[in-house]
Amino acid sequence: FYVNYKAGGRDKKLIATTMAPTDARRMLPTWDEPAFRASFKLTVDVPGNFKAYSTTPIEQREDLPGGMQRISFGNTPKMPSYLVVLVAGELERISARQDGVDIGIVTTEGKLGSATFPLAATRDLLRYFNHYFAIPYPLPKLDQIAIPGGFNGAMENWGAVVYNEPTLLYDPKKSPERVKKFTFNINAHEVAHQWFGNLVTMAWWDNLWLNEGFASWMAAKATHHFHPEWRPYLDAMAEREYVMNLDARKTTHPIQTPIKTEEQAAAAFDAITYMKGQAFLRMLEAYLGEDSFRKGMRAYMAKHQYSNTTSADLWAALEKASGKPVEKLASDWTLQPGFPLIRVEQACEEGRRKATLSQEQYRLDEPASEKRLWHVPLQVGTVNGKAWTTLLSGPSVTINQGGCDGALVVDPHSVGYFRVQYDPASFRALAEQAPRLPDSTRLKLLSDTWSFASNGRMGLDGYLDLVRKYGNEPRVAVWEAILSNLRTLDSLARGEPEQALIRRFLIDFARPRFDRLGWDEKPGETADDAQLRGMLATALARAGDPQ
Known part of the structure; x- marks a missing residue:
């Protein structure tokens, strides 16, 4: 495809490719399926002021009549056809070496100032993945190419990853920390593909x-x-x-x-x-x-x-x-589609905790007609205490602990892909400690409770009572969950008397936290606080807070 863009006040054009999953057959005759790996050698004629990039370095360049040039690239390793890549245009590049690999960040004119961070990030990531997989990156170069439009996201072409500009470039003078975080994560995803997907x-x-x-x-x-x-x-x-x-x-x-x-x-x-x-x-x-x-x-x-x-x-x-x-x-x-709900019931018998964990398929819309079961790896422990792992292989399992001290928690590090519903007494014991729970435990408890309120397994008042305990919440991710859920309730209550009650709840809950943050940034404040200030101001304004 081609992209029209402006640089230096002039109209420009570049060409690029993204072949996944089945577009390589539109460019060249090939067995365009992942299992048919082949070695490719590209040659392209482009204007003399263009630079071109592909999987491998340029092997030969020659001038042609009419201001054109012919660029030939080296042979690629055997690879699937959807990874074939060609990018050509009036492009600029900065580079560095890491573990013997030439790493480049390629941009259109005048944007190399935003390439410094992704270049450093790519060097770190290449070194990290070389160690993790214990197989060195196998190509002589890795280009990260930012193009101004044409497609969304990024494509992991081997040796020449193509990004939509905002997913790679970071301007330290203009961009907030969350953009730096976002671009690093996308960069890490695409560099990981050089092994998982390409190799x-x-x-x-x-x-x-x-x-x-x-x-x-x-x-x-x-x-x-x-x-x-x-x-x-x-x-x-x-x-x-x-x-x-x-x-x-x-x-x-x-x-x-x-x-x-x-x-x-x-x-x-x-x-x-x-x-x-x-x-x-x-x-x-x-x-x-x-x-x-x-x-x-x-x-x-x-x-x-x-x-x-x-x-x-x-x-x-x-x-x-x-x-x-x-x-x-x-x-x-x-x-299998879907995932389980893990029910937790416990009792203290003769000074020993007896916990029964059972599973059933979890649904939001209607009860499942199939009786699916999963092998569920479960971590079980107490708040801020030791946890141990068990494998729930059938409908239920009963676990005995040595004592009854501490609030029982299932999946304390929130690594499980399942919901956890506690019996009422266990839920109350955990909810009372909500402000002191680890970040992941705190967010999981909140998320599961919202889901249960959404499908009628728990009353909405139970969720709102839990939310009230999060007034001093320090983490943006947790605030995002709370504000998103309250916004959903506001939308559902549009035009109904309950909408005013929901907005009053949000204002009473969020206003004290915003007042502590204040309108103005403070020297040395965290990136979370800076981001949270804007989130709370927006939420309060939408709720009609007069201040």
Whole structure:
């Protein structure tokens, strides 16, 4: 495709490609399916003032009559046709080297000032993934190319990733911290693809999640490694909430779903593939242990590099590395739609806690007609205390603890892809400690309670009573969840008497926190506080707060 844009007050044009899933056949005759890997050699004639980029470095350039030039690139490794890439235009590049690889950030004219951060980020990410996978990045160069429009997001073409400008570039003079965070995460996702998707590719589009779910999971992992202050796992929880709301309806589909047509392949790039895939992998890693998971991943990558795989290949590698029943567990989560509700009932008998955990399929719209069960890895413990892992393989399991001290909590680190509903006494005990719970526990309790209020499993007053305990909440991700839910209630009550009550609740709840923040930025305040100020001001204005 081509992009028209302006630079220096003049009209410009560039060309670029994005082939996934089935557009390479429109450019060249090829077996345009992921399993048919081939080596490609591109030659292109372009205007003399253009620069061109592809998977490999330029091998030869010659001048042609009429102000044209012919550029030939080196042979690519064997790779799927959807990764074939060509970008050409009046472009600029800054570069650096990392682990022997030439890394470049490519932009249109006058934008290299916004390329410094992504260049440094790419160097860090390449080094991190080289170590994690224990397989060095296999190409001599990696270009990150920002183009002004033409498509949304980014495409992980091997050696020449193409981005829509706002997903890569960061201007430290104009852009807030949240833009820096956003671009780093997208960058991490695309660099992770250089291994997961490019070096090892799914055999067919029904295993697309092996590309996208893993890249999303690795992006959060890398972001947490380099920028724990951004709390990427809280953001991932917000994405998980979004996809769980989709996945709890009869219109959902499994992570791995049959693909027979081009249209179905394109439609597979959805929230279930990306976000549920990512959430399941985080739950699986927590169950297997980080070291065992990484060991299995390294063995999988080493065995299947420059080739194609299915989910079964990955499960075999992880099962061998961990000694746990990965295939049995994983097939439940990837081949079945939906997810379970975990019910928790406990009692203290003779000084010992007896907790019964049971599962059923969770739905928001109507009861499920199927009686699905999952192998559910569960972490069970007490607030700020020790947690242990158990595998719920049937309808229910009963656990005995040595004592009854401390509030019981299931999934304390919020790595599970399921809802947790406590018996009333257990819920009250946990809710009373809400302000003192760890960030992830606090957000999960709030999110599950909202979901139960949404489908009638709990009264709305129960959710609002819980929200009142979050008045001093420090985390933007938690505030985003609360304000989003209150905004939903406001929309549902439009034109009804209850709308005024909802708005009064929001003002009474949010105004004290805003007053503590104040209208003006303070020296040394956190990025969370700076972002929260704008969020609260907007919410209060929408609610009609006269101040």
